[in-house]
Amino acid sequence: MDCLFCNIAAGEIPAKTIYEDDLVMAFYDIAPAAPVHILVIPKPHIPSAAALTEKDAALVGHIFAVIARLAREHGFEEGFRIVSNVGALAGQSVPHLHFHLLSGRALAWPPG
Numbered sequence: 001m002d003c004l005f006c007n008i009a010a011g012e013i014p015a016k017t018i019y020e021d022d023l024v025m026a027f028y029d030i031a032p033a034a035p036v037h038i039l040v041i042p043k044p045h046i047p048s049a050a051a052l053t054e055k056d057a058a059l060v061g062h063i064f065a066v067i068a069r070l071a072r073e074h075g076f077e078e079g080f081r082i083v084s085n086v087g088a089l090a091g092q093s094v095p096h097l098h099f100h101l102l103s104g105r106a107l108a109w110p111p112g
């Protein structure tokens with residue numbers, strides 16, 4: 001398996017894990033872009049949000065429920081951003097679906 005996030009999901013590469021269940025994992029980003037920077041991934045390999053289909057509806061719903069719970073537990077009440085980069089133009093560097101949770105500072109809009 002040569003996918004970094006599949007290896008993290010399998011426990012073969014260590015990560016600072018915050019939450020884990022059968023379907024998803026959340027861990028701290030190794031190069032934080034904000035005071036709090038969490039990555040939420042599905043355990044199954046999905047290359048990006050562009051590969052999602054109706055079959056993934058329950059999984060994606062679960063991911064967003066986990067994101068909402070993490071936001072409550074990590075004091076994001078002043079606001080936070082959910083980002084999923086798709087493809088080269090958006091700067092996706094790991095080809096396994098992931099959602100960035102960014103919080104702890106004011107976040108500019110539009111993004112760079």
Ligand code: 5GP
Pocket residue numbers: 004015016027028029030031032039084085091092093094095
């Ligand atoms: P992307 O650039 O694909 O949107 O996001 C990939 C993210 O994964 C980046 O923010 C990067 O810092 C993070 N990342 C890359 N390698 C590792 C790693 O080995 N461990 C962790 N925890 N994060 C990583």
Ligand code: ZN
Pocket residue numbers: 003004005006007044045046095096
């Ligand atoms: Zn993968």
